[in-house]
Amino acid sequence: MITLFENIKTHLPFTLLTKKEFDHIKNDAQIVYYPNDTVLIGKDKTPENLFVVIKGIVEVFDENEEHIDMYHTHDIFGGIEIIEDQPSEYSYKVTEELICFEIPKASFLDICESNKDFKHYFFSSIVERIELLKEKKEYASMSDLMIARLDESILHKACVIASNVSIVDSLKRMDEEGASCLLVQNDEGYGIVTDADFRYYILQKEEKSLENISQIQSYPAISVKNGELLFNILLLMTEHSIKHLPVLDDDNNVLGILELVDLLSFFSNQSHLITVQMERAQKLENVVAAAKRLNVMIGALHAKGVKSRYIAKLVSEINRKMYMKLFKMIIPHTWHDKCTLILLGSEGRASQILRTDQDNALVFEKGFMPQDAASVTQRFIEVLDEIGFPRCEGEIMMINPKWCKPIEAYKEDIYDWMEAPTYEKFMDMAIFFDSTPVAGKLSLHTELIDYLFHKVEQTPSILMHFARAIETFESPLGLFSQFVHDKAHKNEIDIKKGALFALIHGVRALALEHQIRATNTTLRIKALNNSGFLSKEDATELMEALEVFTTLRLHSQLSQLAKGEKIDNYISVVNIGKLERDLLKEALKTVNKFKKIVSYHFHLSIVG
Incomplete structure (x- = not known):
């Protein structure tokens, strides 16, 4: 049991606990088994334990047996009802044999009293959980930046000039090629001429009889080899206060010029x-x-x-x-x-x-x-x-x-x-x-x-039929019961059909009705809020739900891209982390609520 409980230490909200608080919960928790069809929390009943799923599935239903939510491995439920000391609005039923931790109500409330962040997690919004997800990604990305290496794709073409060419002719050549600096080819290695060197020439040309480009070059030019760590290059350019760096191959041939602004761009x-x-x-x-x-x-x-x-x-x-x-x-x-x-x-x-x-x-x-x-x-x-x-x-x-x-x-x-x-x-x-x-x-x-807009104004009833497309695809609020079961997409959701389409098209239909010219869905939502159709709360929830869907889809698509696979709209519901899964659940609930708003507004129940 100790080993099993230690496993949840890496998952929110338990990552927010001190060692003393975690040990307190661990010492009081019990592992319990429940068979199928067990009602863990009945409607209008207050739970006596916080449940943490180890294995199995618990589904949540309202009084009309409509599916509301689903919990499986690492999911937690019962916390809000215990904290607020209120009976549950729903029924929690085991639909796949359950093994779970039960944390007694008294122990759970003790920790909530001593740790406000832990308590707040159970009431956190989609927006706040997205911020937690962002922090996790920022931490994970640091190692990738530290090991990135230089390649030719970010280099500018080098403008190379012989050392005996006049300064004026060199400047003309630089202008023709649109270069930001010049490389001077000497008998031994390269020199470099930048804007600072040309300023020196303008101020000193008569006094020092400056004529050839070699007379104003910085020699030898500091350079690096292709394949060097970008972070090391950043340190080098910072140390020497330089903005242009020649990049050479193994035979000391010039491959191009790396500019500081592009290097900084890479790190941003x-x-x-x-x-x-x-x-x-x-x-x-x-x-x-x-x-x-x-x-x-x-x-x-x-x-x-x-x-x-x-x-x-x-x-x-x-x-x-x-x-x-x-x-x-x-x-x-x-x-x-x-x-x-x-x-x-x-x-x-x-x-x-x-x-x-x-x-x-x-x-x-x-x-x-x-x-x-x-x-x-x-x-x-x-x-x-x-x-x-x-x-x-x-x-x-x-x-x-x-x-x-x-x-x-x-x-x-x-x-x-x-x-x-x-x-x-x-x-x-x-x-x-x-x-x-x-x-x-x-x-x-x-x-x-x-x-x-003019034709829609003349035929307003067209909007009812136009909006009806939101009913084309079933909303996967049943969530994991909406898995795709074919071999190619086992345990995956088509997020475009299952969530994005209804949200985007519902907003689109309302935008057409209100003659909103913005095409971006987020801007349309803001415009609907400004017009008074959507409350600020509903608009915020919709924008954050859209953010959850697009972020999870982008994460999946980047993974497919890295593997050389065809990019699609499927998201694995079993491979994403607990935090992402919680966000997906909340976002799907938001879309389901929005579909009801659109359906009621356009009277879709009577559209033939």
């Missing part, structure tokens, strides 16, 4: 590095190379516990720069003031973090439809292929004529969605309503959204 989130590379790109291959660094940035931010919605916002901004650059390089200049590039679906909502699929379209102005549209759009999609965006299985891409046509054709679609609605048309309507323009004549997109 790499966003600066990617953005600079994107903006400096003169060729498509440079855009592709910069965009491919996104996954590294995402992994670093996730490891540090940064909220997934902030990661998504940063990724979205970088992707917008990428799309603007691709639009400028691939789309003919004669089209630029006659069409707009729009992103749809998860990209339009700025919620796509890892590249799961392409969702894009072109809208041309009235009467304009170029003959070579097919070949141009094909090239655009091929570049996205090269970057790593999988093609959309539903063909929501500009190579599909459905998503590449003049504005009047899109208006015909919107009219058709209202007059002859079907489930498929509602999905097209949802995809389009989530769209955002990124390049070209942006007013074309504004005109289409205005037209959509």
